[in-house]
Amino acid sequence: MSSTYGENLKLTIFGQSHGPAIGMTLDGIPAGLPVDSEELQSFLNRRAPGRNDWSTPRREEDRPEFLSGIVDGFTCGAPIAAVIHNRNTRSGDYDSLKDCPRPGHADYTAQVKYGGFQDAAGGGHFSGRLTAPLCVAGGLCKQWLREQGISVAAHIQRVADVWDRDFDPVSPALDQVGPDFPTLSAEAGENMRRRIAQARFQGDSVGGIIQCAVTGLPAGLGEPMFGGVENRVASIVYGIPAVKGVAFGAGFSVAGMRGSQCNDPFILENGTVRTSANAAGGILGGISTGMPVLFQAAIKPTPSIARAQQSVSLRERREKTLEVRGRHDPCIVPRAVPVVEAAAAIAIYDLILGNTQTNRRK
Secondary structure: OOOEEOOOOEEEEEEOOOOOEEEEEEEOOOOOOEOOHHHHHHHHHHHOOOOOOOOOOOOOOOOOEEEEOEEOOEEOOOOEEEEEEOOOOOHHHHOOOOOOOOOOOOHHHHHHHHOOOOOOHHHHHHOHHHHHHHHHHHHHHHHHHHOOOOEEEEEEEEEOOEEOOOOOOOOOOHHHOOOOOOOOOHHHHHHHHHHHHHHHHOOOOOOEEEEEEEEOOOOOOOEOOOEOHHHHHHHHHOOOOOEEEEEEOOHHHHHHOOHHHHOOOEEEEOOEEEEOOOOOOOEEOOEEOOOOEEEEEEEOOOOOOOOOEEEEEOOOOEEEEEOOOOOOOOOOHHHHHHHHHHHHHHHHHHHHHHHHHHHHHO
Protein backbone atom coordinates (compact mmCIF):
# COMPACT_ATOMS: atom_id res chain seq x y z
CA MET A 1 0.00 0.00 0.00
CA SER A 2 1.51 3.31 -1.05
CA SER A 3 0.06 5.20 1.92
CA THR A 4 1.47 2.77 4.50
CA TYR A 5 4.96 3.01 6.01
CA GLY A 6 7.05 0.93 8.38
CA GLU A 7 8.47 -2.51 9.05
CA ASN A 8 8.03 -2.91 12.82
CA LEU A 9 5.29 -0.32 13.19
CA LYS A 10 2.69 0.22 10.47
CA LEU A 11 1.55 3.76 9.78
CA THR A 12 -1.30 4.34 7.33
CA ILE A 13 -2.44 7.83 6.31
CA PHE A 14 -5.96 8.27 4.93
CA GLY A 15 -8.33 10.99 3.74
CA GLN A 16 -8.40 13.86 1.26
CA SER A 17 -7.69 17.56 1.70
CA HIS A 18 -11.35 18.65 1.49
CA GLY A 19 -12.98 15.44 2.69
CA PRO A 20 -14.89 15.23 5.97
CA ALA A 21 -11.76 14.14 7.83
CA ILE A 22 -8.17 13.02 7.47
CA GLY A 23 -6.45 10.58 9.77
CA MET A 24 -3.98 7.86 10.53
CA THR A 25 -3.68 4.42 12.04
CA LEU A 26 -0.51 3.36 13.86
CA ASP A 27 -0.12 -0.34 14.58
CA GLY A 28 2.63 -2.32 16.32
CA ILE A 29 3.07 0.09 19.24
CA PRO A 30 3.73 -1.55 22.63
CA ALA A 31 1.27 -1.11 25.48
CA GLY A 32 2.03 1.12 28.44
CA LEU A 33 3.67 4.06 26.64
CA PRO A 34 2.66 7.47 28.03
CA VAL A 35 0.86 10.00 25.81
CA ASP A 36 0.93 13.71 26.66
CA SER A 37 -2.04 15.15 24.74
CA GLU A 38 -1.17 18.79 25.45
CA GLU A 39 2.40 18.34 24.19
CA LEU A 40 1.08 16.61 21.09
CA GLN A 41 -1.33 19.47 20.39
CA SER A 42 1.47 22.03 20.77
CA PHE A 43 3.47 20.07 18.21
CA LEU A 44 0.53 19.96 15.78
CA ASN A 45 -0.02 23.71 16.17
CA ARG A 46 3.43 24.31 14.69
CA ARG A 47 2.23 22.78 11.40
CA ALA A 48 -1.36 24.02 11.41
CA PRO A 49 -2.42 26.66 8.84
CA GLY A 50 -3.77 30.16 9.38
CA ARG A 51 -1.72 31.11 12.44
CA ASN A 52 0.82 33.58 11.03
CA ASP A 53 1.62 35.86 8.10
CA TRP A 54 3.69 33.31 6.17
CA SER A 55 1.05 30.59 5.83
CA THR A 56 -2.25 30.06 4.03
CA PRO A 57 -5.25 31.88 5.55
CA ARG A 58 -7.14 28.56 5.65
CA ARG A 59 -7.56 27.98 9.39
CA GLU A 60 -8.01 24.51 10.85
CA GLU A 61 -7.88 23.50 14.50
CA ASP A 62 -6.01 20.28 13.69
CA ARG A 63 -7.21 18.75 16.94
CA PRO A 64 -7.02 14.94 16.69
CA GLU A 65 -9.82 12.71 17.90
CA PHE A 66 -8.43 9.34 19.03
CA LEU A 67 -10.75 6.44 18.28
CA SER A 68 -8.64 3.61 19.68
CA GLY A 69 -5.27 2.60 21.05
CA ILE A 70 -5.00 5.06 23.95
CA VAL A 71 -6.70 4.60 27.33
CA ASP A 72 -6.24 6.91 30.33
CA GLY A 73 -3.17 8.53 28.81
CA PHE A 74 -1.32 5.33 27.88
CA THR A 75 -1.12 3.11 24.83
CA CYS A 76 -3.11 -0.08 25.32
CA GLY A 77 -1.51 -2.25 22.62
CA ALA A 78 -4.39 -1.94 20.15
CA PRO A 79 -3.88 -0.07 16.88
CA ILE A 80 -3.94 3.70 17.46
CA ALA A 81 -6.47 5.44 15.23
CA ALA A 82 -7.00 9.20 15.05
CA VAL A 83 -8.99 11.53 12.82
CA ILE A 84 -8.79 15.29 12.26
CA HIS A 85 -12.01 16.82 10.99
CA ASN A 86 -11.77 19.30 8.13
CA ARG A 87 -13.78 22.43 8.85
CA ASN A 88 -12.64 25.31 6.63
CA THR A 89 -12.82 24.01 3.05
CA ARG A 90 -13.65 25.77 -0.23
CA SER A 91 -13.83 22.96 -2.75
CA GLY A 92 -15.31 25.19 -5.46
CA ASP A 93 -11.88 26.74 -5.94
CA TYR A 94 -10.74 23.49 -7.58
CA ASP A 95 -13.62 22.61 -9.94
CA SER A 96 -11.64 23.10 -13.16
CA LEU A 97 -8.45 21.22 -12.26
CA LYS A 98 -9.38 17.89 -13.86
CA ASP A 99 -9.43 19.69 -17.19
CA CYS A 100 -6.72 22.31 -16.66
CA PRO A 101 -3.96 20.94 -14.37
CA ARG A 102 -1.87 23.26 -12.22
CA PRO A 103 1.84 23.36 -13.10
CA GLY A 104 3.93 21.82 -10.34
CA HIS A 105 1.01 19.86 -8.87
CA ALA A 106 -0.09 16.24 -9.24
CA ASP A 107 -3.30 17.22 -11.05
CA TYR A 108 -2.14 15.91 -14.44
CA THR A 109 -0.46 12.73 -13.22
CA ALA A 110 -3.46 11.90 -11.02
CA GLN A 111 -5.79 12.42 -13.98
CA VAL A 112 -3.73 10.02 -16.08
CA LYS A 113 -3.42 7.39 -13.35
CA TYR A 114 -6.95 7.48 -11.94
CA GLY A 115 -8.90 8.41 -15.08
CA GLY A 116 -10.76 11.34 -13.58
CA PHE A 117 -12.04 9.51 -10.51
CA GLN A 118 -9.51 11.20 -8.19
CA ASP A 119 -10.60 13.85 -5.69
CA ALA A 120 -9.17 17.07 -7.14
CA ALA A 121 -10.40 19.42 -4.39
CA GLY A 122 -7.43 20.86 -2.55
CA GLY A 123 -5.18 18.27 -4.17
CA GLY A 124 -7.09 15.35 -2.63
CA HIS A 125 -4.79 12.69 -1.20
CA PHE A 126 -1.76 14.43 -2.74
CA SER A 127 -2.24 17.51 -0.57
CA GLY A 128 0.09 18.79 2.12
CA ARG A 129 -3.00 18.66 4.32
CA LEU A 130 -2.22 14.97 4.76
CA THR A 131 0.90 15.88 6.72
CA ALA A 132 -1.36 16.72 9.69
CA PRO A 133 -2.04 13.05 10.56
CA LEU A 134 1.62 12.32 9.81
CA CYS A 135 2.44 14.81 12.56
CA VAL A 136 0.03 13.03 14.93
CA ALA A 137 2.04 9.82 14.52
CA GLY A 138 5.37 11.63 14.55
CA GLY A 139 4.47 13.70 17.58
CA LEU A 140 3.71 10.52 19.51
CA CYS A 141 6.96 8.89 18.35
CA LYS A 142 8.92 11.97 19.44
CA GLN A 143 7.53 11.55 22.96
CA TRP A 144 8.40 7.85 23.08
CA LEU A 145 11.90 8.45 21.73
CA ARG A 146 12.51 11.07 24.41
CA GLU A 147 11.73 8.42 27.03
CA GLN A 148 14.81 6.62 25.67
CA GLY A 149 17.01 9.72 25.63
CA ILE A 150 16.62 10.36 21.87
CA SER A 151 15.71 13.85 20.62
CA VAL A 152 14.60 15.02 17.17
CA ALA A 153 14.61 18.67 16.07
CA ALA A 154 14.87 20.64 12.84
CA HIS A 155 15.36 24.22 11.71
CA ILE A 156 15.08 26.19 8.49
CA GLN A 157 18.55 26.12 6.97
CA ARG A 158 17.61 28.17 3.92
CA VAL A 159 14.74 30.17 2.40
CA ALA A 160 15.33 31.56 -1.10
CA ASP A 161 18.85 33.05 -0.94
CA VAL A 162 18.95 33.48 2.87
CA TRP A 163 20.88 30.93 4.95
CA ASP A 164 20.71 30.13 8.64
CA ARG A 165 23.78 28.76 10.39
CA ASP A 166 24.08 24.96 10.54
CA PHE A 167 23.67 22.64 13.48
CA ASP A 168 27.03 21.72 15.00
CA PRO A 169 27.47 18.28 13.36
CA VAL A 170 29.16 16.78 16.42
CA SER A 171 27.08 18.39 19.16
CA PRO A 172 23.94 20.06 17.76
CA ALA A 173 22.18 22.43 20.17
CA LEU A 174 18.58 21.47 19.48
CA ASP A 175 17.22 23.82 22.13
CA GLN A 176 18.50 26.86 20.23
CA VAL A 177 15.84 26.62 17.50
CA GLY A 178 13.56 29.66 17.71
CA PRO A 179 10.08 28.95 19.13
CA ASP A 180 8.16 31.25 16.76
CA PHE A 181 10.14 31.05 13.52
CA PRO A 182 12.33 27.91 13.53
CA THR A 183 15.84 29.20 12.84
CA LEU A 184 19.02 29.19 14.91
CA SER A 185 19.78 32.81 14.03
CA ALA A 186 17.06 35.38 14.75
CA GLU A 187 18.58 37.70 12.12
CA ALA A 188 18.42 35.00 9.45
CA GLY A 189 14.81 34.33 10.44
CA GLU A 190 13.86 37.98 9.97
CA ASN A 191 15.53 38.08 6.55
CA MET A 192 13.71 34.89 5.54
CA ARG A 193 10.39 36.38 6.56
CA ARG A 194 11.11 39.40 4.40
CA ARG A 195 11.81 37.16 1.41
CA ILE A 196 8.53 35.32 2.00
CA ALA A 197 6.59 38.60 2.27
CA GLN A 198 8.23 39.83 -0.93
CA ALA A 199 7.23 36.66 -2.78
CA ARG A 200 3.64 36.97 -1.52
CA PHE A 201 3.48 40.60 -2.68
CA GLN A 202 4.73 39.57 -6.13
CA GLY A 203 2.15 36.76 -6.39
CA ASP A 204 4.91 34.17 -6.23
CA SER A 205 6.44 31.68 -3.78
CA VAL A 206 9.83 30.55 -2.47
CA GLY A 207 11.31 27.25 -1.31
CA GLY A 208 14.14 26.28 1.01
CA ILE A 209 16.04 23.64 2.93
CA ILE A 210 15.28 22.09 6.32
CA GLN A 211 18.09 20.57 8.40
CA CYS A 212 17.11 17.88 10.91
CA ALA A 213 19.14 16.32 13.72
CA VAL A 214 18.59 13.21 15.82
CA THR A 215 20.66 12.98 19.00
CA GLY A 216 21.04 10.21 21.57
CA LEU A 217 20.74 7.45 18.98
CA PRO A 218 22.76 4.34 19.87
CA ALA A 219 25.22 2.78 17.46
CA GLY A 220 24.14 -0.31 15.53
CA LEU A 221 20.70 0.60 14.13
CA GLY A 222 19.96 -0.09 10.48
CA GLU A 223 20.90 -2.82 8.04
CA PRO A 224 22.60 -3.02 4.64
CA MET A 225 21.76 -2.84 1.79
CA PHE A 226 18.18 -1.55 1.64
CA GLY A 227 17.29 -1.30 5.32
CA GLY A 228 19.87 1.33 6.24
CA VAL A 229 19.10 4.40 8.31
CA GLU A 230 19.36 6.62 5.20
CA ASN A 231 16.99 4.34 3.28
CA ARG A 232 14.37 4.25 6.01
CA VAL A 233 14.47 7.98 6.79
CA ALA A 234 14.57 9.09 3.15
CA SER A 235 11.65 6.82 2.28
CA ILE A 236 9.25 8.56 4.63
CA VAL A 237 10.68 12.07 4.15
CA TYR A 238 10.07 11.74 0.40
CA GLY A 239 6.44 11.04 1.30
CA ILE A 240 6.12 14.69 2.32
CA PRO A 241 4.68 16.68 -0.61
CA ALA A 242 7.18 19.20 -2.04
CA VAL A 243 10.33 17.37 -0.86
CA LYS A 244 12.62 17.12 -3.88
CA GLY A 245 15.92 16.15 -2.28
CA VAL A 246 17.32 14.46 0.83
CA ALA A 247 21.00 14.47 1.80
CA PHE A 248 22.77 13.06 4.86
CA GLY A 249 25.78 14.52 6.65
CA ALA A 250 27.95 16.52 4.26
CA GLY A 251 25.62 15.41 1.45
CA PHE A 252 26.63 16.42 -2.06
CA SER A 253 29.61 18.32 -0.66
CA VAL A 254 31.43 14.97 -0.35
CA ALA A 255 31.88 15.05 -4.13
CA GLY A 256 34.42 17.86 -3.72
CA MET A 257 36.25 16.41 -0.72
CA ARG A 258 39.27 14.21 -0.40
CA GLY A 259 39.14 11.07 1.70
CA SER A 260 41.29 12.72 4.35
CA GLN A 261 38.62 15.42 4.68
CA CYS A 262 35.55 13.22 4.41
CA ASN A 263 36.63 10.40 6.75
CA ASP A 264 35.55 11.10 10.34
CA PRO A 265 38.45 10.22 12.71
CA PHE A 266 37.54 7.81 15.52
CA ILE A 267 38.26 8.91 19.08
CA LEU A 268 37.52 7.68 22.59
CA GLU A 269 35.36 9.91 24.75
CA ASN A 270 34.97 8.68 28.32
CA GLY A 271 35.58 5.16 27.05
CA THR A 272 32.97 5.44 24.27
CA VAL A 273 33.88 5.30 20.57
CA ARG A 274 32.97 8.58 18.88
CA THR A 275 34.17 10.61 15.88
CA SER A 276 35.75 14.06 16.04
CA ALA A 277 33.88 15.15 12.90
CA ASN A 278 30.59 14.04 11.36
CA ALA A 279 30.65 14.27 7.57
CA ALA A 280 28.93 10.87 7.57
CA GLY A 281 25.90 12.31 9.34
CA GLY A 282 26.02 9.62 12.00
CA ILE A 283 25.67 6.73 9.54
CA LEU A 284 28.22 4.32 8.04
CA GLY A 285 27.19 1.38 5.89
CA GLY A 286 23.57 2.26 6.58
CA ILE A 287 24.16 1.69 10.32
CA SER A 288 24.09 4.36 13.03
CA THR A 289 27.49 5.23 14.51
CA GLY A 290 26.23 6.73 17.77
CA MET A 291 26.91 10.25 16.54
CA PRO A 292 24.05 12.66 15.76
CA VAL A 293 22.14 11.72 12.62
CA LEU A 294 21.96 14.80 10.40
CA PHE A 295 20.10 15.26 7.15
CA GLN A 296 18.67 17.96 4.90
CA ALA A 297 15.39 18.06 3.02
CA ALA A 298 15.00 20.38 0.03
CA ILE A 299 11.50 21.88 -0.24
CA LYS A 300 10.32 23.28 -3.56
CA PRO A 301 8.43 26.59 -3.80
CA THR A 302 4.67 26.30 -3.32
CA PRO A 303 3.37 25.47 -6.82
CA SER A 304 0.06 27.31 -6.32
CA ILE A 305 0.85 30.96 -7.01
CA ALA A 306 -1.26 33.99 -7.88
CA ARG A 307 0.53 34.63 -11.16
CA ALA A 308 -0.98 33.40 -14.42
CA GLN A 309 0.71 30.19 -15.58
CA GLN A 310 0.87 28.16 -18.78
CA SER A 311 -1.19 24.95 -18.83
CA VAL A 312 -3.43 23.00 -21.19
CA SER A 313 -7.09 22.05 -21.51
CA LEU A 314 -7.07 18.26 -21.48
CA ARG A 315 -10.62 18.12 -22.85
CA GLU A 316 -10.09 20.61 -25.67
CA ARG A 317 -6.45 19.58 -26.31
CA ARG A 318 -5.21 23.15 -26.51
CA GLU A 319 -2.84 25.32 -24.51
CA LYS A 320 -4.46 27.55 -21.94
CA THR A 321 -3.53 30.21 -19.38
CA LEU A 322 -4.39 29.20 -15.82
CA GLU A 323 -4.97 31.46 -12.84
CA VAL A 324 -4.99 29.47 -9.61
CA ARG A 325 -7.61 30.34 -7.04
CA GLY A 326 -7.68 29.20 -3.43
CA ARG A 327 -5.63 29.93 -0.32
CA HIS A 328 -1.96 28.97 -0.38
CA ASP A 329 1.32 29.47 1.47
CA PRO A 330 3.87 31.77 -0.18
CA CYS A 331 6.42 29.46 1.47
CA ILE A 332 5.65 26.09 3.03
CA VAL A 333 9.12 25.63 4.55
CA PRO A 334 8.30 26.98 8.08
CA ARG A 335 5.25 24.70 8.42
CA ALA A 336 7.21 21.76 6.98
CA VAL A 337 9.79 21.85 9.80
CA PRO A 338 7.63 19.85 12.28
CA VAL A 339 6.61 17.54 9.43
CA VAL A 340 10.24 16.65 8.75
CA GLU A 341 10.73 16.10 12.50
CA ALA A 342 7.66 13.85 12.54
CA ALA A 343 8.87 11.78 9.59
CA ALA A 344 12.31 11.35 11.15
CA ALA A 345 10.82 10.37 14.52
CA ILE A 346 8.60 7.72 12.92
CA ALA A 347 11.52 6.22 10.98
CA ILE A 348 13.82 6.19 14.01
CA TYR A 349 11.16 4.71 16.29
CA ASP A 350 10.51 2.00 13.70
CA LEU A 351 14.25 1.19 13.78
CA ILE A 352 14.25 1.17 17.60
CA LEU A 353 11.34 -1.27 17.67
CA GLY A 354 13.21 -3.55 15.25
CA ASN A 355 16.33 -3.42 17.39
CA THR A 356 14.31 -4.26 20.51
CA GLN A 357 12.76 -7.28 18.82
CA THR A 358 16.17 -8.47 17.61
CA ASN A 359 17.62 -8.20 21.13
CA ARG A 360 14.71 -10.19 22.53
CA ARG A 361 15.38 -13.02 20.06
CA LYS A 362 19.01 -13.10 21.21
